[in-house]
Amino acid sequence: MSFFRDSRTLITGANRGIGLEWARQLAGPTDRLFATCRRPSEADQLHEIAASHPDTVDLFTLDVTDPSAIQAVVEQVQDRVGALELLVNNAGINGGGKQDRFEGVDQETMMDVFRVNAAGPHLMAKAFADLLRAGTAGRRGATDGRAAVANITSQLGSIANAQSDTWHSYRASKAALNMCVRLQAAALRDDGVVAVALHPGWVRTDMGGAEARLSPEASVEGMMEVVGDLSLEDTGRFFAHDGKELPW
Numbered sequence: 705m706s707f708f709r710d711s712r713t714l715i716t717g718a719n720r721g722i723g724l725e726w727a728r729q730l731a732g733p734t735d736r737l738f739a740t741c742r743r744p745s746e747a748d749q750l751h752e753i754a755a756s757h758p759d760t761v762d763l764f765t766l767d768v769t770d771p772s773a774i775q776a777v778v779e780q781v782q783d784r785v786g787a788l789e790l791l792v793n794n795a796g797i798n799g800g801g802k803q804d805r806f807e808g809v810d811q812e813t814m815m816d817v818f819r820v821n822a823a824g825p826h827l828m829a830k831a832f833a834d835l836l837r838a839g840t841a842g843r844r845g846a847t848d849g850r851a852a853v854a855n856i857t858s859q860l861g862s863i864a865n866a867q868s869d870t871w872h873s874y875r876a877s878k879a880a881l882n883m884c885v886r887l888q889a890a891a892l893r894d895d896g897v898v899a900v901a902l903h904p905g906w907v908r909t910d911m912g913g914a915e916a917r918l919s920p921e922a923s924v925e926g927m928m929e930v931v932g933d934l935s936l937e938d939t940g941r942f943f944a945h946d947g948k949e950l951p952w
């Protein structure tokens with residue numbers, strides 16, 4: 705957990721599901737947690753976490769498809785802490801999920817899903833790049849001078865594994881996100897910022913459904929272990945929550 709101690713982190717989509725669990729598990733160890741979501745006024749569970757960690761957790765409004773909202777949050781983070789060690793690009797939509805088959809694919813759904821799942825995280829990484837570069841300087845000797853972008857993708861975005869006629873818009877958007885991860889890695893490697901793709905597993909959330917194998921707790925515990933162990937050699941890699949490397 706040393707990577708998280710005294711680090712400054714921002715999460716998107718922190719009001720429910722996997723993002724809420726990241727907020728719950730990070731609120732303790734981190735020095736500062738910027739928990740963002742589209743409608744903080746409705747995020748009761750996130751407010752409870754913030755109330756238990758009043759000196760650590762800040763709630764910001766952020767829709768990842770809105771570039772001016774992204775910029776406004778960058779400025780808030782800049783003013784408050786001036787650096788970030790971890791950006792968790794978690795927000796995502798499923799675009800009809802299993803029912804989104806070849807015959808039903810439509811432009812509007814595809815574009816909506818791409819905007820949230822691929823363009824959103826990539827533009828977030830770009831917007832926060834300077835704060836992440838500043839994060840590589842380390843803080844009070846507690847972090848070891850690393851900064852990372854954890855992009856929550858899906859094994860459904862693996863082109864190598866794609867075989868069924870389901871989840872069209874979602875799979876294509878996550879494959880695009882995976883490419884964005886490689887491009888983030890290429891752009892940020894020389895500055896010491898790590899960018900990875902993380903598959904959280906099949907998780908019991910609104911998106912994953914009640915039948916899913918993993919609890920949000922177990923998924924995020926696993927992903928935190930992966931993130932905690934990252935080094936610059938890992939940049940541009942695609943890991944599952946249990947640390948296994950996945951095929952692109």
Ligand SMILES: NC(=O)c1ccc[n+]([C@@H]2O[C@H](COP(=O)([O-])OP(=O)(O)OC[C@H]3O[C@@H](n4cnc5c(N)ncnc54)[C@H](OP(=O)(O)O)[C@@H]3O)[C@@H](O)[C@H]2O)c1
Nearest residue numbers: 717721722742767768794795796858906907909910911912
């Ligand atoms: N659950 C799984 O089995 C599974 C498997 C593989 C990958 N994933 C990935 O894990 C991530 C989290 O999924 P989840 O299961 O926690 O899903 P979820 O329960 O449906 O939650 C999705 C989150 O994304 C937010 N969001 C959606 N559009 C947004 C936007 N434009 N701007 C900001 N936030 C937005 C939602 O906010 P609102 O409440 O405002 O809608 C919500 O907080 C996603 O990227 C998903 O693709 C999940």
